[in-house]
Amino acid sequence: MLMLPLKEAKYNEAFKLRMNIIEKIAQHTEAFSKSERKVAEVILKNPQAAIHCSIATLAKMSDVSEPTVNRFCRRLETKGFPDFKLHLAQSLASGTPFLNRHVGENDGPEEYTNKIFESTMASLEVARQSVDPNAINRGVDLLTQAQNIYFFGLGASASVAHDALNKFIRFNVPVVYFEDILMQRMSCMNCSDKDVVVLISSTGRTKSLVEIAQIARANDATVMGLTSSGSPLAKECSLVLSLDVPEDTDMYMPMASRIAQLMVIDILATGFILRRGNKFRENLKRVKETLRRSRYDKQ
């Protein structure tokens, strides 16, 4: 049996779910029996009408019996006629929205803009399904109890760590963030068992980050990894918040994965606020107010 890497497995699964049933009918046409093909024809001719039909009317329109229609539905891996209609309705809705169309060389600005939005959103949808709320909850637990929180990342993930700093600095916890690997190491040397070190890396194979994880653990700190499951970094972590994001490899740049990471940061920050309760929210409001002085007034 062929083993797909997890990433691809999840990716395909998510897309299969919304794979257009109309396409499926069109492709599957050979596998149908004669009568079933009649049904297929009628549906393809006017799918919009089909979703408002009862099994009886559709049978009459196709000039077959009702059970034949039912068998037709089942052959398409649906639970039955009503379920089939649901799938059909979804296929019909708003075209094919989250299609992972890749940017092509001859695309104009409008095209690549839309494609990037679409494929990023598709990736986020996949990411969302791969996020484990229990792990999130555990992560929030750890963060709320931390004495100091460290955020480290390198390369593309550095900006994610940077963003995390920006969020958590608003809470009343000391936050540490460095871009420089030496500074990361040094600050980690002094961490304690009450500290949480959050390490961010899509691949989880960045050597110096793995080393940081080891140093932090040697000091009994809690190491939380925002990385892909099963990676060398993941193995060094007390808690892994894994994300399986289909990366657009055409571009040679991290794009969707990084945005998914940011979303996890947002989610952790939100969990943090919720855990701290309402009084704490007032605190945040004050932080925001403080910023006003550095700004021009509205209007």
Place this chain on the structure above:
Amino acid sequence: MLMLPLKEAKYNEAFKLRMNIIEKIAQHTEAFSKSERKVAEVILKNPQAAIHCSIATLAKMSDVSEPTVNRFCRRLETKGFPDFKLHLAQSLASGTPFLNRHVGENDGPEEYTNKIFESTMASLEVARQSVDPNAINRGVDLLTQAQNIYFFGLGASASVAHDALNKFIRFNVPVVYFEDILMQRMSCMNCSDKDVVVLISSTGRTKSLVEIAQIARANDATVMGLTSSGSPLAKECSLVLSLDVPEDTDMYMPMASRIAQLMVIDILATGFILRRGNKFRENLKRVKETLRRSRYDKQ
């Protein structure tokens, strides 16, 4: 006639386009009776599950009688329960119910995780519609012709600028990035008419960034603003890439806006690559290869 601010106008428009029945339920909530509201709650909580329910199970889940569910469906201008399910299925077709549900105090990890994903994706959809491909194209023009590119942002936008650095440093252009406002100023002092200064700020009302814009323009540099249209910063820019993102104000933190900004950076980078052609892509591949040495091998 009441004039809504642009933000909200676009926001609403985007939702009207997809005649989302989920949105309709959420808004219509006042017009429902007590029992009907119970049904609404159950459906909104897990619309994906609802479409696979019979009227009986949904009634039981909502703790109301079957006819109440039926009346609920009719109130939403559907022909009955099956028709309602069809509409619901279509609304869900895009994968995300594009509903901007706000995180509530009593939400558990699963709930707030989903809500944040959903509302961010909803915001991205709105952002996507507000992006002007012509402006993007003009931006790519400027960036490809620049001798030096500067990326500056403060607060939450600092990490966006940071990310932009990470992307554009891979191309063969000198990129400047500082977090420190004094360094930003100083580096800007020496810029020339061949340079492009990209300033990032959601609000466009950060004083020191506006000043940077003025300094850059005094040196004849091109100032590109990733900010909201009509803001003080926008007024100082040669080109504004505006984004209208409905911000989740509950949280007192920039969330969706920042992600939308990142997407614009991705889009600009992509445009940049496309403009430079295929040979240039080889270049990128090399940059990526270089990173390998700092990583553990796969498997």
Place this chain on the structure above:
DNA sequence: CACAAAATGTAGTAAAATTACAACCAAACC
């Protein structure tokens, strides 16, 4: 507190979908 109006539920009915089974058809084999 009584009354009307609205909301909700109960029970019966109609419709729709599914199942079990029988008839049919076509190809393979004796």
Place this chain on the structure above:
DNA sequence: GGTTTGGTTGTAATTTTACTACATTTTGTG
């Protein structure tokens, strides 16, 4: 050429599902 076998289709009964009419309860008002 008839018979058997596998698959396809339809008929009729069964079950599930949705809807309707009406009774009951709740809510608001004078």
